[in-house]
Amino acid sequence: MSKRSGSTALTRVGRPATGWANTPIVKGSTYLFESLGHWRETRVKREHERMLSYGARGNETTYALEDAVSALEGGYRSKLFPTGLAAIAVTLMAYLKAGDHVLIADAAYGPVKQFCVSQLAHYGIEFSYFSTAADDWAACMRPNTRMLYVESPGSLLYDMQDLPAMAAVCKQRDIILCADNTWGSCLSYQPLKLGADVSIVAATKYLGGHSDVMMGVVTTREAVFASIEAASVNFGQVVSAEDAFLVLRGLRTLDLRLQRHAQSALSLAGWLAQQAAVRTVFHPALPGDPGHALWRRDCTGSNGLLSVEFAPGISTARIEDAIDRLELFGIGSSWGGFESLVLPIDVKKTRLSPAANETGYLLRLHIGLEEPEELKADLNRLLSSLETR
Numbered sequence: 001m002s003k004r005s006g007s008t009a010l011t012r013v014g015r016p017a018t019g020w021a022n023t024p025i026v027k028g029s030t031y032l033f034e035s036l037g038h039w040r041e042t043r044v045k046r047e048h049e050r051m052l053s054y055g056a057r058g059n060e061t062t063y064a065l066e067d068a069v070s071a072l073e074g075g076y077r078s079k080l081f082p083t084g085l086a087a088i089a090v091t092l093m094a095y096l097k098a099g100d101h102v103l104i105a106d107a108a109y110g111p112v113k114q115f116c117v118s119q120l121a122h123y124g125i126e127f128s129y130f131s132t133a134a135d136d137w138a139a140c141m142r143p144n145t146r147m148l149y150v151e152s153p154g155s156l157l158y159d160m161q162d163l164p165a166m167a168a169v170c171k172q173r174d175i176i177l178c179a180d181n182t183w184g185s186c187l188s189y190q191p192l193k194l195g196a197d198v199s200i201v202a203a204t205k206y207l208g209g210h211s212d213v214m215m216g217v218v219t220t221r222e223a224v225f226a227s228i229e230a231a232s233v234n235f236g237q238v239v240s241a242e243d244a245f246l247v248l249r250g251l252r253t254l255d256l257r258l259q260r261h262a263q264s265a266l267s268l269a270g271w272l273a274q275q276a277a278v279r280t281v282f283h284p285a286l287p288g289d290p291g292h293a294l295w296r297r298d299c300t301g302s303n304g305l306l307s308v309e310f311a312p313g314i315s316t317a318r319i320e321d322a323i324d325r326l327e328l329f330g331i332g333s334s335w336g337g338f339e340s341l342v343l344p345i346d347v348k349k350t351r352l353s354p355a356a357n358e359t360g361y362l363l364r365l366h367i368g369l370e371e372p373e374e375l376k377a378d379l380n381r382l383l384s385s386l387e388t389r
């Protein structure tokens with residue numbers, strides 16, 4: 001983890017220069033000006049410079065969070081959105097127009113594909129997918145491809161992609177490389193430093209970290225920032241100061257929490273991989289995972305996510321009955337909070353690779369901040385009940 005320098009930065013970013021140690025909550029819609037001249041001048045300036053002018057354009061609390069995330073991601077500036085999905089949707093609308101094509105990783109977060117089918121298609125924007133398993137992105141590009149949309153590591157199976165190789169091709173062909181960095185959460189993976197133009201993080205996950213706030217953040221290079229800024233204003237995207245405050249507060253312990261999540265998940269992943277009822281464990285920090293070499297090259301850490309494929313032949317009913325009896329793992333959407341969660345996953349509908357159709361029962365685990373030995377005991381009860389007939 002020597003490549004990582006986030007922990008000190010996390011104690012400095014998004015703070016007032018003097019006064020309150022942490023940024024307070026500022027609420028407002030109307031902002032008053034000294035004179036009509038001042039009001040006119042601000043309206044001109046705010047088109048290319050961040051200026052307090054109206055609540056829909058942000059306030060001191062949201063600015064502080066924007067600054068914190070852009071510093072951590074190594075970007076020019078950031079914009080905040082009410083959910084991670086809103087951040088993705090507005091990004092696609094910001095950079096694509098009728099006649100353009102966007103090439104999307106099959107490993108991308110599922111609702112992105114739903115957005116393409118039910119919204120992008122209405123605007124004459126083409127979309128198609130490439131297989132992360134076949135790594136065939138270059139062959140899938142079209143003459144009108146204007147954006148390559150990736151997620152590395154990908155959703156559910158955490159497949160790593162070679163972002164620097166993609167960036168080299170995108171740069172040559174003037175294609176926007178956009179990466180969903182929710183897995184990396186600003187610290188463990190840094191797409192902008194690996195050559196991406198746009199990085200999106202669902203702050204709902206590890207940045208907030210306490211399962212009590214929804215938010216998305218888009219951070220870009222300077223050359224492409226104006227488009228996301230304009231789209232954010234045009235779609236009226238804004239977050240509440242309370243929510244921005246909660247994410248800023250969560251950020252202070254992000255490195256500490258991620259280290260604990262990652263350590264517990266890696267130790268449980270290694271143990272699970274040796275169990276008779278388990279066929280595969282997906283976790284890029286685990287030696288032997290197909291993405292391990294790229295993970296070592298491009299990541300400076302990991303997190304609490306892992307997915308398990310149960311041995312084929314164990315019936316779904318038995319597995320689900322055992323899952324229902326887990327005591328420490330909650331059943332529910334999302335991840336990145338303090339607590340452990342499980343949820344069945346289905347990659348058959350989304351992955352292009354034929355191998356995806358042959359998998360056994362898949363379960364996603366989010367390893368929380370609980371005592372790892374107690375989590376292991378809970379999972380051990382599940383596995384034992386699958387081994388006895």
Ligand SMILES: *Cc1c(COP(=O)(O)O)cnc(C)c1O
Binds near residue numbers: 084086151180202
């Ligand atoms: C959860 C998630 C999102 C969406 O975030 P919401 O805040 O739930 O809308 C986007 N991308 C990835 C990879 C996610 O895991």
